[in-house]
Amino acid sequence: MQRFFVEPHQIDEEAHQIHITGTDVNHIANVLRMKQGEELWISDGGKCEYRCTIEAFEPDEVLLHIIYSQEPDYELPSRIYLFQGLPKADKMELIIQKAVELGAYEVIPVETRRCVVKLDGKKAAKKVDRWQQIAESAAKQSKRMLIPHVHEVITFKEALKYAESMDIRLIPYELAKGMPETKEILAAIEPGQSIGIFIGPEGGFEEKEVKAAIEGGAKPITLGRRILRTETAGLAILSVLMFQLEN
Known part of the structure; x- marks a missing residue:
């Protein structure tokens, strides 16, 4: 499953939505040719990741619906x-x-x-x-x-x-x-x-x-x-x- 990174301000927990912007919009829509309803993982660059579905395509963003979030332990305990x-x-x-x-x-x-x-x-x-x-x-x-x-x-x-x-x-x-x-x-x-x-x-x-x-x-x-x-x-x-x- 595809994975993308976002900044915390792109995540709307209350609305259960994530707004994908920038170069990832073209990558999702035109390179990967993903469709509405397809699932992908989003990382906030910290401890949390979100399993999402594509809700809608806009000219400058891809709107995702959050299915659920989790805090997996993928990173090493040392930098x-x-x-x-x-x-x-x-x-x-x-x-x-x-x-x-x-x-x-x-x-x-x-x-x-x-x-x-x-x-x-x-x-x-x-x-x-x-x-x-x-x-x-x-x-x-x-x-x-x-x-x-x-x-x-x-x-x-x-x-x-x-x-x-x-x-x-x-x-x-x-x-x-x-x-x-x-x-x-x-x-x-x-x-x-x-x-x-x-x-x-x-x-x-x-x-x-x-x-x-x-x-x-x-x-x-x-x-x-x-x-x-x-x-x-x-x-x-x-x-x-x-x-x-x-x-």
């Missing part, structure tokens, strides 16, 4: 922030899509010293808009209750500053201690704690960057004996955290 070093080509699109499916709360693209990709202001803004659309699409597909935010591109120094208030900061590093130490670090993470994950680009982090992250409170961990690609590393640790934090 996970993925600080992703800018990769080459379209790898970021895949990373964002899968990170959203695995429960990431926010994705922060980061320019590091070994990044091949360099984005100026206009190009970066255009990319972020595209990435945000991918995040929204993935959130709808995976039954997320909110649309994870894709942050504007920031420097590594800015990323460390942004992560200062987070409870746990992790940085996969090939020179980190063995798996027992990593398992101990991960096992100590409790539901409700905010978690920042730092992933380097194709060339990895420079030693100075790793040192700065560790001095800032990040804990170096290993992801095993194999060298993972940048588009795999973040998803690997997200998968581990998802299984650990679920219920």
Whole structure:
């Protein structure tokens, strides 16, 4: 069943109606070709979701009738922030899509010293808009209750500053201690704690960057004996955290 997101002001609880506006009107009417009486899910971007039927089509909105509402427990109990070093080509699109499916709360693209990709202001803004659309699409597909935010591109120094208030900061590093130490670090993470994950680009982090992250409170961990690609590393640790934090 199709899922869409709305703002709280679009929901009229007393009238049992929801007003769909904006680009979703065209998507429902002309792309999906949905008809009056068809059912769909609506999320308010928080804890509540609504099962609705299409009541009417207007030029600038689709009017829905609320059948019932519920508060499912789809979200992870911790907010996970993925600080992703800018990769080459379209790898970021895949990373964002899968990170959203695995429960990431926010994705922060980061320019590091070994990044091949360099984005100026206009190009970066255009990319972020595209990435945000991918995040929204993935959130709808995976039954997320909110649309994870894709942050504007920031420097590594800015990323460390942004992560200062987070409870746990992790940085996969090939020179980190063995798996027992990593398992101990991960096992100590409790539901409700905010978690920042730092992933380097194709060339990895420079030693100075790793040192700065560790001095800032990040804990170096290993992801095993194999060298993972940048588009795999973040998803690997997200998968581990998802299984650990679920219920």
